[in-house]
Amino acid sequence: MNIFESIKFALRGLTTNKLRTGLTTLGIMIGVMSVIILIAVGNGSSKAVQQSLDRLGTNSLQIRPGERGFGGGGFAGARQRGGASSAVPLTIADAQALVDPINAPDVKQVSPIMNANVTCSNGTSTSTPSTFSGVWPTYFEAANAQIATGNYFSADDVTQGRHVAIIGSTTATELFGTDNPIGQSVRCGGIPFTIIGTTKVKGSTGFLDGDSLFLAPITAVESSITGYTGLSSIIVEAKTATGTNDAQSEITTILNTRHRIKAGKSADYQIFNQASLLSTSASSSKTFTVLLGAVAGISLLVGGIGITNIMLVTVIERTREIGIRKAIGAPKRVILSQFLIEATILSLVGGLMGVLGGFIGSHFTIAGTKPIIVPSSVFLAFGVSILIGVFFGGYPASRAASLRPIEALRHE
């Protein structure tokens, strides 16, 4: 008997019991599909975490006033001024000292930030931006704030302490409605600012509205709103991601000298390293993926047991038929090849449908995540389902085919 004959026999075997064939195919399909989709969801969410981390930038460092300092840039800091050893933790001078190609060669740019909590008004319209900051122009790059209309303010605006500002879309709407804000004037904490630009819509991250934003030259903010109370933070960007640690130690040296921190004493500032932040986030997202992978593995296992079960039942059910075939002269290998081809067709069709279903299913957003298919998971799920199908279809068939015909025939 040739291979075509065997395939014809196998197809006939499959079509004689359409319900069983259909259910087996469905079982394999669901198993394969769920594995592909589950892993795609895990992959998608870890990619999303990765992306939001990438947006933060891996080579930036954040310096904040330490325990003894004063966070938030409130007015309270003023009390401390004048105390010789406990000076204001972070100053513009600190920031300027970090721009030093000789002592800090790994620093690319420095961006001091002075936050305030003030309400701005334009006539009767008011707005309290969630982020009201005095910054240098370097901030725009460091914080990835891009201009939609108007212009950035310049280094000259900072030196001159000009009262100009760039606002986010939420703040613009709150203050000016649909009017063009460019060139308009607002009062913040009683101080007038002229709007010279608006930023591109950023969307919100968590509870923070990224577009409720008011950025002005740091000199103007310090002189007229917050006072010289110490910076809220300084963002330092290293030249390269690998140079971040070097930059951190350079900064530490400079600031320790400036703040007269003796060796072994704790500093009055803190440096937060995005890279180390990234690695913790990356490891937590890895844990998540491993977890989903485990769930996917279990579902593949369960699917596999399902396939195994159906294959076993199918063969046991057909032991009598195997007996008849042997009694009328079927060699063992012919019976075996028929059952193997049947199992292969079943697993192939089911597996392919599962892959198709997986691809279709991965187009939908699942639990807030856009699934991204991992090619290796497709091969894994497909391969495992076929292996299981062929093995558990083939193994019991081979046992049944080894029986003496009369034993197989007695099987009810």
Add this chain to the structure above:
Amino acid sequence: MTTVIDVQNAVKRYGIGDSSIFALDGVSLKIEAGEYVAIMGPSGSGKSTLMNIMGALDNLTSGKYFLDGIEISSMDENALAVVRGRKIGFIFQSFNLIPRTTALANVELPMAYQGIKGAERRKRAEAALAVVGLTDRMSHEPTELSGGQQQRVAVARALATRPALLLADEPTGALDSKSTHDLLDLFDQINAAGRTVVVITHEQDVGERAKRIIRMRDGKIISDESNIRRAS
């Protein structure tokens, strides 16, 4: 004359210890090529067991069985498949048709296993079904056929391979007298063509058509004589 079947002191025991049953209890039997033998005896006397041994479907507890001079227990799987497919045509007491498969496909099956090509196979299967009068039922599945029709499909399947040895276990059990008569005529023809025919039956008039009648009881042969009316 050559010996087709040579059973020597065959014992088939089922079960173990006190509760064991000797389905065959020391049976010795020779059948020459071209014989027409009927095996008769009460229910449970071991007729089917003996037939299964002769058809190389089962093995013995002790004793020997030679088919065409070769001991069956010495044959490997492939050789046994060839023997079952080419030498022997087996008609089962319980038909044993493949379920959910048409009569035609059932009859074609043994020929397919022998490697006979599609067209030739079909021609021979149709011819065999015509002989048993089932031309108009060829595309029916076993469940769509009456018991007698199923039995005739089983007969057609055994005949289509043109076996040298035809083993029939109660082939007329589900047939009416007309069909029985037709089938026995067919057996006569097959035997006249030189093939060996062994038939198990309860019915005296079926047994009477054979040239030699063997009677069994409790796993033993109690008589073995030629049929005076038929033996030439």
